[in-house]
Amino acid sequence: MSAELVDLHVHLYGCLSPKDIWILGRDSELDSNMLDLFDHRYRKVFGRPSSYEAYWLSESGVDAIAEDYLATTRSTFAEFQAKFDLLPALFPLKPHAPLILSHVIDKHHDEGIQFIEYRCFLPPYLNDSEIDRYLTDMVHVLIDKENAYQKEIQPSLVMSIPRQPEIFNRLYEVLHSWLDAHPSYRSYIVAIDLCASEEGHPPKSISESLARVAQNNSREPKSSLAILYHVGEQYSHLSLCSSVRWVHQAVSIGAHRLGHAASLGLDSSILLGSEGNETVSERFDHLIWLKENNHWLSENGVELSSSDITKELRSLESKQPDDMLSVHYTPEYLEQFNQLQHAILSNLSKTKIIIESCPTSNSILTDAPLDQRHPLVKFKKYGLPVSIGSDDPGIFDCTLASELDLAQSLAGKLSSSARYRSKNLI
Numbered sequence: 001m002s003a004e005l006v007d008l009h010v011h012l013y014g015c016l017s018p019k020d021i022w023i024l025g026r027d028s029e030l031d032s033n034m035l036d037l038f039d040h041r042y043r044k045v046f047g048r049p050s051s052y053e054a055y056w057l058s059e060s061g062v063d064a065i066a067e068d069y070l071a072t073t074r075s076t077f078a079e080f081q082a083k084f085d086l087l088p089a090l091f092p093l094k095p096h097a098p099l100i101l102s103h104v105i106d107k108h109h110d111e112g113i114q115f116i117e118y119r120c121f122l123p124p125y126l127n128d129s130e131i132d133r134y135l136t137d138m139v140h141v142l143i144d145k146e147n148a149y150q151k152e153i154q155p156s157l158v159m160s161i162p163r164q165p166e167i168f169n170r171l172y173e174v175l176h177s178w179l180d181a182h183p184s185y186r187s188y189i190v191a192i193d194l195c196a197s198e199e200g201h202p203p204k205s206i207s208e209s210l211a212r213v214a215q216n217n218s219r220e221p222k223s224s225l226a227i228l229y230h231v232g233e234q235y236s237h238l239s240l241c242s243s244v245r246w247v248h249q250a251v252s253i254g255a256h257r258l259g260h261a262a263s264l265g266l267d268s269s270i271l272l273g274s275e276g277n278e279t280v281s282e283r284f285d286h287l288i289w290l291k292e293n294n295h296w297l298s299e300n301g302v303e304l305s306s307s308d309i310t311k312e313l314r315s316l317e318s319k320q321p322d323d324m325l326s327v328h329y330t331p332e333y334l335e336q337f338n339q340l341q342h343a344i345l346s347n348l349s350k351t352k353i354i355i356e357s358c359p360t361s362n363s364i365l366t367d368a369p370l371d372q373r374h375p376l377v378k379f380k381k382y383g384l385p386v387s388i389g390s391d392d393p394g395i396f397d398c399t400l401a402s403e404l405d406l407a408q409s410l411a412g413k414l415s416s417s418a419r420y421r422s423k424n425l426i
């Protein structure tokens with residue numbers, strides 16, 4: 001286990017264990033409408049109701065919460081999301097987030113964590129002054145806890161912002177104005193994060209927004225925010241090849257750290273014989289990207305035939321952009337994918353990009369098994385800097401320490417990731 005405990009990929013609400021939920025919910029005013037809505041979505045995904053009405057009927061309510069909430073075996077992202085949705089239903093971000101932050105910092109201090117960057121959702125339904133208050137309240141918790149623990153734990157916040165450009169732009173501007181107005185709090189909010197549903201939100205759609213972040217970062221370095229980007233984690237409706245292209249594109253548009261990038265390190269033989277799909281427009285974008293990046297891809301071993309690409313582009317012209325194309329993971333497809341994966345890994349190993357790898361999370365939400373086929377093993381082989389994160393330890397029933405042990409058993413000794421903290425990246 002690493003001597004220094006540093007978690008740079010962890011979602012605040014996802015830190016709550018069933019026991020934490022039981023303790024915090026026992027004293028909270030519960031909103032039955034929100035819980036009904038959660039239950040409705042839960043039924044849709046799992047085909048059974050949740051048992052939220054039993055959570056606080058007796059001490060065994062913790063078991064009922066665990067039964068509904070824990071994700072410890074392979075799950076789809078929709079299943080994970082349906083479980084995670086219990087949290088905002090029980091503890092709406094405003095006013096609960098500061099209370100939860102306080103509870104979670106105590107827990108992490110007891111675990112011996114020294115540096116931690118909590119990802120916390122910036123809710124688009126709040127107006128500007130509510131966001132102002134929300135951020136200030138959260139930072140007050142960080143300052144109080146840091147003082148109380150005499151900096152034994154140094155927590156900071158990463159604001160998770162939805163990927164839709166119009167929502168992102170508004171929230172980023174509010175956050176940026178808040179940083180301008182509160183210079184003494186700047187060191188506590190260190191980054192923005194693009195998370196939640198990845199599919200349907202290609203990097204190209206957010207590139208202008210991130211260019212604005214980069215522009216502000218260089219103009220006002222003191223209030224700069226690192227860009228953290230979940231990518232390469234969801235590829236059921238995106239081909240494996242497009243998924244690794246998205247990883248590369250996320251770096252090209254300014255990401256400083258990548259969340260998971262699982263497809264980039266995955267041993268593709270796991271998917272042999274299975275199927276995926278993607279839209280015509282995504283395949284079109286992929287072919288254009290291959291053409292535009294032909295030079296470095298070929299240099300790194302990708303065999304490209306421009307006449308084949310042109311032919312396929314023509315064949316797509318008769319289709320609608322939203323039509324779905326099946327993708328069959330045949331040995332030929334996977335050979336092409338392996339070439340592309342190798343080229344992108346080689347290319348990125350020459351950049352400063354850092355990968356946040358979350359071993360247990362990957363084994364539950366992606367196809368990565370906890371053995372030599374796990375993406376972490378390949379990242380290490382290519383010399384990419386990696387930071388181990390616990391992601392949603394409360395839901396996955398893990399801790400940062402257990403993740404570091406697991407990472408070491410998979411990929412050997414890893415150095416401390418304290419130097420990859422957001423404040424060191426810009």
Ligand SMILES: [Zn+2]
Binds near residue numbers: 009011259
């Ligand atoms: Zn995450």
